[in-house]
Amino acid sequence: MALKKKAKKSAPNKNGAKKTVKKIPAQSPEKSLQASLIELIKNTSAVLPDDVQKVILEALAREEKNTTAEYAMNIIKANIDLAKKKSQPLCQDTGTVLFYISHPAGFDQNKLTKEIQKAVIKATELGYLRQNSVDSLTGENSGKNIGPGHPSIHFHQHNKKSLQIKLMLKGGGCENVGAQYSLPYTPLDAGRDLDGVRKVILDAVHKAQGKGCGPGVLGVCIGGDRGAGYIESKEQLLRRVDDKNTHKELAALEAEIVVTANKLGIGPMGFGGKTTLLGCKISALNRLPASFFVSISYMCWAYRRQGVELGAHNEIKKWLY
Amino acid sequence: MKKLTYPFTHEQVRDLKVGDMVLISGKLFTGRDAVHKRLHDGVKPPVDLTNQIIYHCGPVILQDKKTKKYQVTAAGPTTSIREEPYQADVMKDYGIVGVIGKGGMGPKTLAGCKEYGCVYFHAVGGAAQVLAEKIDSVDAVHWLDLGSPEAIWELSVTDFPVVVTMDAHGNSLHAKVESASADILKTEMGKH
Numbered sequence: 001m002a003l004k005k006k007a008k009k010s011a012p013n014k015n016g017a018k019k020t021v022k023k024i025p026a027q028s029p030e031k032s033l034q035a036s037l038i039e040l041i042k043n044t045s046a047v048l049p050d051d052v053q054k055v056i057l058e059a060l061a062r063e064e065k066n067t068t069a070e071y072a073m074n075i076i077k078a079n080i081d082l083a084k085k086k087s088q089p090l091c092q093d094t095g096t097v098l099f100y101i102s103h104p105a106g107f108d109q110n111k112l113t114k115e116i117q118k119a120v121i122k123a124t125e126l127g128y129l130r131q132n133s134v135d136s137l138t139g140e141n142s143g144k145n146i147g148p149g150h151p152s153i154h155f156h157q158h159n160k161k162s163l164q165i166k167l168m169l170k171g172g173g174c175e176n177v178g179a180q181y182s183l184p185y186t187p188l189d190a191g192r193d194l195d196g197v198r199k200v201i202l203d204a205v206h207k208a209q210g211k212g213c214g215p216g217v218l219g220v221c222i223g224g225d226r227g228a229g230y231i232e233s234k235e236q237l238l239r240r241v242d243d244k245n246t247h248k249e250l251a252a253l254e255a256e257i258v259v260t261a262n263k264l265g266i267g268p269m270g271f272g273g274k275t276t277l278l279g280c281k282i283s284a285l286n287r288l289p290a291s292f293f294v295s296i297s298y299m300c301w302a303y304r305r306q307g308v309e310l311g312a313h314n315e316i317k318k319w320l321y
Numbered sequence: 322m323k324k325l326t327y328p329f330t331h332e333q334v335r336d337l338k339v340g341d342m343v344l345i346s347g348k349l350f351t352g353r354d355a356v357h358k359r360l361h362d363g364v365k366p367p368v369d370l371t372n373q374i375i376y377h378c379g380p381v382i383l384q385d386k387k388t389k390k391y392q393v394t395a396a397g398p399t400t401s402i403r404e405e406p407y408q409a410d411v412m413k414d415y416g417i418v419g420v421i422g423k424g425g426m427g428p429k430t431l432a433g434c435k436e437y438g439c440v441y442f443h444a445v446g447g448a449a450q451v452l453a454e455k456i457d458s459v460d461a462v463h464w465l466d467l468g469s470p471e472a473i474w475e476l477s478v479t480d481f482p483v484v485v486t487m488d489a490h491g492n493s494l495h496a497k498v499e500s501a502s503a504d505i506l507k508t509e510m511g512k513h
Contacts, residue, residue: 091381
């Protein structure tokens with residue numbers, strides 16, 4: 001999948017003496033960055049990462065034959081294969097375009113922001129992204145996916161020299177079933193402890209029914225303020241489905257939520273069936289003594305996230321998922 | 322597997338029951354939030370919707386720069402519940418026979434289905450490629466001023482796969498699953 005890039009060697013000069021061989025990239029770093037970003041957007045939109053595909057196939061195998069649940073899972077499987085083959089969006093709702101950047105110290109964030117915006121406009125023209133950004137006051141759709149808050153870009157400095165760009169496309173259907181609870185939450189008798197957290201997460205799964213295009217994956221943040229909680233809950237979705245939480249109690253809660261949610265029988269698309277959740281990822285932020293939020297982001301089965309590490313000439317050096 | 326073929330009639334859809342897996346062939350008209358609001362506000366539809374099916378969908382459409390022809394590159398259903406305030410009235414006022422969407426709809430629409438002989442078909446959410454493959458042609462576009470995803474796209478489809486989740490007899494799979502899962506949830510909540 002990595003972009004091919006050949007360094008040209010400078011030609012020998014007229015008198016035959018060789019000049020110092022200097023590697024020059026085939027295209028400018030800006031062009032190379034554009035190509036890498038477009039490739040990242042295309043792949044994220046069209047190809048589900050392997051860890052997600054694996055749990056979807058397992059869910060298909062679990063459903064009973066000749067049920068609407070199995071029918072739905074078979075269509076989902078066919079869709080995954082077809083989108084990959086055609087390099088076209090898995091889902092027409094190409095979602096909120098969320099970039100997560102890890103960069104070394106002294107990095108020019110403004111420059112990358114401009115390049116990302118340029119790539120998003122191009123990817124929209126090419127049909128990898130739908131014209132999906134609307135002015136909240138006028139309802140006008142510029143057709144470019146650019147505007148206040150769009151695309152959403154999160155910068156993090158890391159201690160490495162490399163530049164890593166992760167991308168998540170999160171559709172509106174699943175975003176709409178996300179939820180934030182403030183504990184204690186009396187309707188469920190949910191207190192300020194892990195059992196209270198468990199109750200509100202399960203409640204959110206029940207309230208979502210099939211509306212978030214299940215079977216889905218939950219990203220959950222315990223604590224934080226309202227804003228930080230939601231941001232962190234989304235960042236939990238950057239974890240691989242098959243990873244294990246290093247926090248023992250949270251690892252146990254993650255596993256238990258999936259098992260219990262699947263007992264609810266909501267099933268694929270809410271048709272009824274054995275798989276309601278494919279995974280659950282939970283982390284905790286500190287909170288104020290007065291606040292105890294549980295923020296839940298629901299990701300649909302069309303769990304589009306990918307990432308790249310760029311090389312010295314902005315070529316794609318490595319795919320991260 | 323049942324088949325539903327154009328021209329559609331209210332009699333045909335009254336025969337359908339919750340849980341039926343159906344392949345639809347014929348015409349579909351996309352219509353989502355802005356279209357429903359505009360219809361509900363009393364603006365006359367640009368096409369006769371009598372005996373037609375409305376598809377809750379905002380497709381990805383590309384237009385060939387030379388030929389000006391439209392091509393659908395992705396066309397899955399969008400969440401239907403947002404049209405709950407309008408859907409039953411649109412059934413009554415414009416004589417549609419059915420709606421395709423995802424996530425199901427509420428009691429007002431269910432009552433509308435019964436009263437006006439309509440069904441709610443559930444397509445698989447997110448399956449934009451499989452569903453786009455079933456579209457043979459884009460025949461027209463109306464109300465493009467609403468923006469491409471919100472416009473009315475007139476589509477011809479063959480064997481478009483859906484499941485009946487709300488029928489014309491007052492049955493809703495969504496209501497059933499919601500209530501059954503609520504009972505289990507209650508038990509599970511008490512376990513810790």
